[in-house]
Amino acid sequence: MARNITPKEQDYSQWYLDVIKTAELADYAPVRGCMVIRPTGYSIWESIQKYFDEAFKETGHVNAYFPLLIPISFLEKEAEHVEGFAPECAVVTHAGGEELEEPLVIRPTSETVIGHMYSKWVQSWRDLPILINQWANVMRWEKRSRLFLRTSEFLWQEGHTAHATREEALEETLKMLEVYRTIMTEILALPVIAGEKSEGERFPGAENTFTCEAMMSDKKALQSGTSHFMGQNFAKAFEIQFQNQNLDLEYAWTTSWGVSTRLIGALIMTHSDNDGLILPPRVAPVKVVIMPISKDENKLNNSILPSAMELANRLNNVLGSRSVVVDTEFHMRPGDRFFSHLQRGVPLRLELGERDLEQGAVLAVRRDNREKMLLPISDVENSVPVILEQIHNDLYTRALNFRNDNTFQVSDFSEFKSILETNGGFIKAYFAGGVAEEKKIKEETGATVRCFPLEDTSTGKCFFTGKDNAKMAIFARSY
Amino acid sequence: MARNITPKEQDYSQWYLDVIKTAELADYAPVRGCMVIRPTGYSIWESIQKYFDEAFKETGHVNAYFPLLIPISFLEKEAEHVEGFAPECAVVTHAGGEELEEPLVIRPTSETVIGHMYSKWVQSWRDLPILINQWANVMRWEKRSRLFLRTSEFLWQEGHTAHATREEALEETLKMLEVYRTIMTEILALPVIAGEKSEGERFPGAENTFTCEAMMSDKKALQSGTSHFMGQNFAKAFEIQFQNQNLDLEYAWTTSWGVSTRLIGALIMTHSDNDGLILPPRVAPVKVVIMPISKDENKLNNSILPSAMELANRLNNVLGSRSVVVDTEFHMRPGDRFFSHLQRGVPLRLELGERDLEQGAVLAVRRDNREKMLLPISDVENSVPVILEQIHNDLYTRALNFRNDNTFQVSDFSEFKSILETNGGFIKAYFAGGVAEEKKIKEETGATVRCFPLEDTSTGKCFFTGKDNAKMAIFARSY
Numbered sequence: 001m002a003r004n005i006t007p008k009e010q011d012y013s014q015w016y017l018d019v020i021k022t023a024e025l026a027d028y029a030p031v032r033g034c035m036v037i038r039p040t041g042y043s044i045w046e047s048i049q050k051y052f053d054e055a056f057k058e059t060g061h062v063n064a065y066f067p068l069l070i071p072i073s074f075l076e077k078e079a080e081h082v083e084g085f086a087p088e089c090a091v092v093t094h095a096g097g098e099e100l101e102e103p104l105v106i107r108p109t110s111e112t113v114i115g116h117m118y119s120k121w122v123q124s125w126r127d128l129p130i131l132i133n134q135w136a137n138v139m140r141w142e143k144r145s146r147l148f149l150r151t152s153e154f155l156w157q158e159g160h161t162a163h164a165t166r167e168e169a170l171e172e173t174l175k176m177l178e179v180y181r182t183i184m185t186e187i188l189a190l191p192v193i194a195g196e197k198s199e200g201e202r203f204p205g206a207e208n209t210f211t212c213e214a215m216m217s218d219k220k221a222l223q224s225g226t227s228h229f230m231g232q233n234f235a236k237a238f239e240i241q242f243q244n245q246n247l248d249l250e251y252a253w254t255t256s257w258g259v260s261t262r263l264i265g266a267l268i269m270t271h272s273d274n275d276g277l278i279l280p281p282r283v284a285p286v287k288v289v290i291m292p293i294s295k296d297e298n299k300l301n302n303s304i305l306p307s308a309m310e311l312a313n314r315l316n317n318v319l320g321s322r323s324v325v326v327d328t329e330f331h332m333r334p335g336d337r338f339f340s341h342l343q344r345g346v347p348l349r350l351e352l353g354e355r356d357l358e359q360g361a362v363l364a365v366r367r368d369n370r371e372k373m374l375l376p377i378s379d380v381e382n383s384v385p386v387i388l389e390q391i392h393n394d395l396y397t398r399a400l401n402f403r404n405d406n407t408f409q410v411s412d413f414s415e416f417k418s419i420l421e422t423n424g425g426f427i428k429a430y431f432a433g434g435v436a437e438e439k440k441i442k443e444e445t446g447a448t449v450r451c452f453p454l455e456d457t458s459t460g461k462c463f464f465t466g467k468d469n470a471k472m473a474i475f476a477r478s479y
Numbered sequence: 480m481a482r483n484i485t486p487k488e489q490d491y492s493q494w495y496l497d498v499i500k501t502a503e504l505a506d507y508a509p510v511r512g513c514m515v516i517r518p519t520g521y522s523i524w525e526s527i528q529k530y531f532d533e534a535f536k537e538t539g540h541v542n543a544y545f546p547l548l549i550p551i552s553f554l555e556k557e558a559e560h561v562e563g564f565a566p567e568c569a570v571v572t573h574a575g576g577e578e579l580e581e582p583l584v585i586r587p588t589s590e591t592v593i594g595h596m597y598s599k600w601v602q603s604w605r606d607l608p609i610l611i612n613q614w615a616n617v618m619r620w621e622k623r624s625r626l627f628l629r630t631s632e633f634l635w636q637e638g639h640t641a642h643a644t645r646e647e648a649l650e651e652t653l654k655m656l657e658v659y660r661t662i663m664t665e666i667l668a669l670p671v672i673a674g675e676k677s678e679g680e681r682f683p684g685a686e687n688t689f690t691c692e693a694m695m696s697d698k699k700a701l702q703s704g705t706s707h708f709m710g711q712n713f714a715k716a717f718e719i720q721f722q723n724q725n726l727d728l729e730y731a732w733t734t735s736w737g738v739s740t741r742l743i744g745a746l747i748m749t750h751s752d753n754d755g756l757i758l759p760p761r762v763a764p765v766k767v768v769i770m771p772i773s774k775d776e777n778k779l780n781n782s783i784l785p786s787a788m789e790l791a792n793r794l795n796n797v798l799g800s801r802s803v804v805v806d807t808e809f810h811m812r813p814g815d816r817f818f819s820h821l822q823r824g825v826p827l828r829l830e831l832g833e834r835d836l837e838q839g840a841v842l843a844v845r846r847d848n849r850e851k852m853l854l855p856i857s858d859v860e861n862s863v864p865v866i867l868e869q870i871h872n873d874l875y876t877r878a879l880n881f882r883n884d885n886t887f888q889v890s891d892f893s894e895f896k897s898i899l900e901t902n903g904g905f906i907k908a909y910f911a912g913g914v915a916e917e918k919k920i921k922e923e924t925g926a927t928v929r930c931f932p933l934e935d936t937s938t939g940k941c942f943f944t945g946k947d948n949a950k951m952a953i954f955a956r957s958y
Contacts, residue, residue, distance in 0.1 A: 027596065029546040030553070031583060036596055039541035039611060046542060057801065062518035063525060067508040068547075068585070068616055068632050069569070074509070087576050090548070092585070095569040095631075096620030104510060106547070106571070106585075117506065117515055126810075132518060137547055137616065141575030152574075153547050322536065331605075 002275045002343065012218045017147065019268055022343040023277040026147045033145040033152035037261065040344055041148075043285035044264055045155065049135065051187045051283075052157060052259065055179045061131040061159060066113050068137075069104040074112040077237040081111065084204025088140040090152070106139040111205065111230070111256055114160045115238030122242050122252060125164050129172070133159040148265035149222075149479050156260035162240055162252040166231070169253035173229040176257040177210045180225040188263065189280035189392055190214050190270055191400040192224055193474060195451025198431075200438040203256075207231035213450040213474065215403040216269035219424040221450045221476035224266050227257035265479075270399050271368075277345030278368055280395050281388035288315055288324040288384060289341045290350045290362075293334055299354055300330070308352050311362070311380065318381050319388075342367060347391050348384065350375075368395055407474075411463055413441075416475070420445050424477065430460035432470035447475045481754045481822065491697045496626065498747055501822040502756040505626045512624040512631035516740065519823055520627075522764035523743055524634065528614065530666050530762075531636060531738065534658045540610040540638060545592050547616075548583040553591040556716040560590065563683025567619040569631070585618040590684065590709070590735055593639045594717030601721050601731060604643050608651070612638040627744035628701075628958050635739035641719055641731040645710070648732035652708040655736040656689045659704040667742065668759035668875040669693050669749055670882055671703055672953060674930025677910075679917040682735075686710035692929040692953065694882040695748035698903040700929045700955035703745050706736035744958075749878050750847075756824030757847055759874050760867035767794055767803040767863060768820045769829045769841075772813055778833055779809065787831050790841070790859065797860050798867075821846060826870050827863065829854075847874055886953075890942050892920075895954070899924050903956065909939035911949035926954045 004022050008015035020026055025041030028034075037045065053063070069092060075082040089105040107113065118130060135157050142152045159176060163169040177194055184190040197209040206228040214224045234240070235251040244250050271278040281287050292308040294300040308326045315324040329337055341349055351363040362380070364373045368391050375383045406425030410416045416427055431449065433441070441464065442448050452471045462470035483501050487494035499505055504520030507513070516524065532542075548571060554561040568584040586592065597609060614636050621631045638655060642648040656673055663669040671691040681688040685707040693703045713719070714730040723729050750757040760766050769791050771783040787805045794803040808816055820828055830842040841859070843852045847870050854862045885904030889895045895906055910928065912920070920943065921927050931950045941949035 027599070030550060030592065030595055031546050031548045034546040034548060036546065037544040039543045042543045043541065045544075062522065064518045064521045065516040065524075065634060067510050067513040067515065068618070069510045069513060071509060090571045090574040090583075092569045093572045094582075096622065097566050103573075104569075113509065116509055120506070139547070143575065155544060 002339075005274060005276060005343075007274045008217065013146075015274070016265075016269060019272050019276050020147050023345060025264065025268075025277070028145075028147070031152075033142045035145075035147050035151045035153070037155070040285075041264060044267070044279070044283060045261055047283045047285050048188070048259075048263055049157075051183050052179075053133075053135075055183060056133050056157075056159065059131075059175065059179060061133045061161075064132045064134060065136070066107075066110050066117065066134055068107055070107050070110075070113045071102050072105055073102065074116060075105065077112065078205045078234060081205035081237075085109065085140070088142075090139045090141055107136070108138055108140045109256075109258075110134065110136070110138075110158055111160065111234050111254075112238070115234045115240060115254070118160075118162050118252070118254075119238050119240045122162060122240055124243050125245055128162060128164045128242060128252060129168065130162045131159075131172075132161065133157055146265075146479075148261055148268070154261050156258050159255070159257045161255045162235070163254070164242065164244065164250070164252065166253050169231075169255050170229055173208070173210060173227045173255045173257070176255070177212065177225075177227040180212050180227065180257070180259060184212055184214070184224060184263075185396070187280070187282045188267060189282075189396040189399065190224065190266055191396060191403055193451060193453050194455070195453040195474065197226075197451055198438055198449035198473070200435040201449060203228045205230065205233050207233065210454075211451050213476075214266050214270060215399075215406065215426060215476070216266070216479070217272075217402065218269070219406050219426075219476075221426065221474075221478040222262070222266050222269065223450070223478065224263060225257070225259040228255060230254040230256065271395050272345070276343035278395070279345035279347060280392050281347040282392060284323075284345060284347050286323060286325050286344070286346050287319050287388060288348045288350060289327055289346045290324065290352060291327045291334070291337060291341075293351055293353045296354070304352055304354065304357060307357055311350070311352070311377065315380060315384060318385060347388060350380075366391060411461070413464055416447075416463060417445055420447055420477070426450070427475040428456075429463040429473060429475065430470035431464060431473035431475075432462035432467040433464050437464055441475070446477045448478060450474045450476050450478060481818070484753055484755060484822075486753045487696065492625075494753070495744075495748060498751050498755050499626050502824060504743065504747075504756070507624075507626070510631075512621045514624075514626050514630045514632070516634070519764075520743060523746070523758070523762060524740055526762045526764050527667070527738075527742055528636075530662050531658075532612075532614075534662060535612050535636075535638065538610075538654065538658060540612045540640075543611045543613060544615070545586075545589050545596065545613055547586055549586050549589075549592045550581050551584055552581065553595060554584065556591065557684045557713060560684035560716075564588065564619070567621075569618045569620055586615070587617055587619045588735075588737075589613065589615070589617075589637055590639065590713050590733075591717070594713045594719060594733070597639075597641050597731070597733075598717050598719045601641060601719055603722050604724055607641060607643045607721060607731060608647065609641045610638075610651075611640065612636055625744075625958075627740055627747070633740050635737050638734070638736045640734045641714070642733070643721065643723065643729070643731065645732050648710075648734050649708055652687070652689060652706045652734045652736070655734070656691065656704075656706040659691050659706065659736070659738060663691055663693070663703060663742075664875070666759070666761045667746060668761075668871055668878065669703065669745055670875060670879040672930060672932050673934070674932040674953065676705075676930055677917055677928035677952070679914040680928060682707045684709065684712050686712065689933075690930050692955075693745050693749060694878075694885065694905060694955070695745070695958070696751075696881065697748070698885050698955075700905065700953075700957040701741070701745050701748065702929070702957065703742060704736070704738040707734060709733040709735065750874050751824070754818075755822030757874070758824035758826060759871050760826040761871055763802075763824065763826050765802060765804050765823070765825050766798050766867060767827045767829060768806055768825045769803065769831060770806045770813070770816060770820075772830055772832045775833070783831055783833065783836060786836055786856075790829070790831070790856065794859060794863060797864060826867060829859075845870060890940070892943055895926075895942060896924055899926055899956070905929070906954040907935075908942040908952060908954065909949035910943060910952035910954075911941035911946040912943050916943055920954070925956045927957060929953045929955050929957060
């Protein structure tokens with residue numbers, strides 16, 4: 001058991017911070033509520049970005065960059081939007097040594113300024129669709145911050161699209177939700193439930209919001225990515241109009257969708273253990289660490305180290321450059337060297353000692369379950385990718401089983417409360433309530449509607465209002 | 480001649496803006512002095528980023544992310560630094576609905592906040608070197624902005640390193656200068672002169688600044704990237720101290736280095752012509768456009784278009800995915816279709832018509848010199864990369880010849896002034912003046928010391944002060 005990490009059973013919040021600290025993922029910045037993403041943490045973000053960016057481009061999107069600063073008057077053009085975001089904004093009042101005529105806010109999200117630009121770019125139906133994504137920093141002032149999960153500044157991508165028809169915009173909203181679900185599942189090994197948000201949990205200004213919800217290892221939910229169907233709300237607020245094929249003027253239909261550095265928090269809280277970070281191999285920047293080990297300094301430098309370097313080259317050719325590293329921190333004790341990679345979540349450790357080398361073998365140790373295997377060196381190009389694949393599958397299955405074991409269907413409120421109290425987790429229940437009922441349930445239990453899952457279209461009697469034909473909802477306490 | 484672009488001979492500034500507009504690279508944002516980088520412009524930036532990022536990683540650097548907002552008191556810790564940057568800062572005074580206790584500036588550059596973090600991360604010589612880069616937005620309030628060249632917000636990378644010795648930090652400063660020079664030359668086809676800045680042109684707080692200077696097609700200089708040796712200035716201001724191998728406490732030695740979206744301005748002003756954008760192929764996001772052409776709609780859709788798609792697939796396999804596109808804007812006239820790609824700077828156009836297809840050939844037209852070649856379709860995987868290589872070389876050579884033709888060595892001030900007046904360009908001259916003399920020359924001629932070129936170590940009599948043993952300098956008017 002790691003002495004530098006509080007066990008999660010003892011204090012989950014402290015465990016989370018300790019894992020981040022020992023893996024050197026992030027630090028609090030000198031500005032309250034802001035974070036510094038350290039190289040190990042940032043390389044995970046780069047890895048995440050790579051997969052999402054490629055998927056956005058494969059689905060026809062292009063990247064662009066819009067300004068950091070937005071006039072306050074822009075936010076005010078959409079009533080729900082300004083109500084939702086203005087209280088969280090950081091405001092620039094002075095620049096270049098002078099007071100500004102109109103204060104500018106640091107973007108909390110970019111619908112408004114992008115809507116303004118789209119209104120200039122769109123004239124005809126031929127200018128549609130616009131399929132643009134932006135990778136950027138955004139700012140939402142937080143009184144109570146938590147690294148990666150809730151910080152005043154965070155990094156994200158925000159897709160913003162404009163379409164000629166309602167159907168096409170709705171299709172885009174769901175397409176990007178599915179892109180999110182696929183990458184979260186297949187790359188991040190996060191079992192997520194794709195669903196529709198309830199009225200009370202929608203994005204300010206959206207007609208409909210969809211979400212991917214994950215369960216963390218403390219059984220709380222984490223909203224991991226959202227996709228919004230804006231209807232014509234922002235098109236009307238910013239006059240995004242186009243001439244259709246009949247030469248009539250119409251408002252466009254817009255969407256937006258985003259995932260953020262919060263996903264790093266989801267990775268930590270889904271996979272890691274009391275010894276520190278565990279990363280799914282596909283998103284791990286360093287997938288394999290090779291450790292040359294010997295007490296004979298001569299053999300270490302002249303035989304084992306060169307063999308380790310050669311092994312790293314061979315594996316890098318298969319796994320991608322710089323994803324395999326050789327540990328040469330020979331001034332540290334082997335145990336401390338093992339532990340530092342383990343705490344950084346490197347999925348596989350290969351120990352190369354004298355005897356192993358003589359036998360043409362290397363000892364492989366999995367980070368996730370500590371399983372040890374002796375691998376023939378001649379065959380590592382085949383065996384290592386298979387092991388990494390197995391680690392991914394095992395992490396996913398473990399998280400999925402955990403979620404299933406902690407998901408309960410209920411038919412009345414007392415059962416709902418009792419399960420939340422004794423176990424927590426996801427509560428499935430038919431629900432037909434509105435914003436008022438959601439609020440009541442939240443006040444009494446701390447749980448909110450996480451989503452109406454798309455995969456479950458069954459209907460039944462509402463557990464709370466007793467109404468018939470209620471849709472299946474998932475409730476949980478959440479981050 | 481393009482009717483939508485002002486000829487550069489008539490109005491260079493307007494030509495520059497017209498090229499940006501017709502290529503849809505960028506727009507002014509609703510916030511004064513800020514820009515929107517449109518998809519075509521941003522894809523060039525992504526292409527630039529890819530090469531620099533790979534080179535940084537190959538030289539052992541890792542990426543990280545530091546906060547956008549910096550307490551004003553941090554800037555004040557380094558006297559020259561605050562004097563240089565405070566007047567240009569945008570200041571956040573309110574956040575989360577309240578006035579802040581201490582105003583925060585939006586980073587104009589991150590030496591201060593990174594210095595603060597390094598002081599926490601560095602204890603022992605074993606923690607050094609720290610080799611970190613950051614890709615980020617920065618803000619320097621501009622009264623007179625120009626797209627890409629001078630905007631209040633811009634995108635850049637800023638490398639920040641800390642070392643145990645002066646020699647190692649100086650070596651790093653020059654190594655990154657050379658990385659810049661190599662990529663500018665080999666990828667952006669920009670002939671640049673690497674050199675040392677004069678005392679009056681140093682980064683605020685640096686002990687020494689190095690630069691890559693390029694000549695634009697109006698003969699003015701553009702500083703394209705800089706690398707700074709900070710000595711121990713920032714280490715002392717932020718207490719970055721380490722215990723050396725003798726257990727003594729020492730201050731670290733730091734560097735910083737950056738290139739920005741300004742490089743897109745350099746590309747435009749070096750290579751483009753009066754018809755619009757010209758891009759060097761290695762940095763062009765779209766390297767080849769294939770245009771199926773026929774008046775017979777049946778043949779177009781059933782024979783030519785499928786052949787064009789197949790050709791695109793074959794070329795994408797060689798040139799990288801999405802670098803070859805097929806133009807299907809059949810509602811436009813062929814001439815307008817040609818022109819739209821030409822104005823966007825696509826290096827090579829392949830026209831595929833009925834007769835060409837029957838002959839197993841495709842007509843290739845180079846963007847840079849309009850040269851036309853009939854290429855056998857069976858061999859495009861070989862011929863097209865060779866042509867693209869030739870375009871790169873020709874663009875580089877043309878720019879280098881232009882610079883050489885407009886570089887003059889002088890030995891006295893009257894010659895200096897006369898050449899600047901009649902021709903402009905780069906003036907080489909031995910110079911031993913200080914800040915006062917630099918200021919005098921600037922006031923009288925508008926020219927500044929661009930650099931003391933590293934490649935010319937000769938010395939001679941100063942053209943301005945008459946002192947002996949003066950170093951060779953390059954003067955020019957600049958952006």
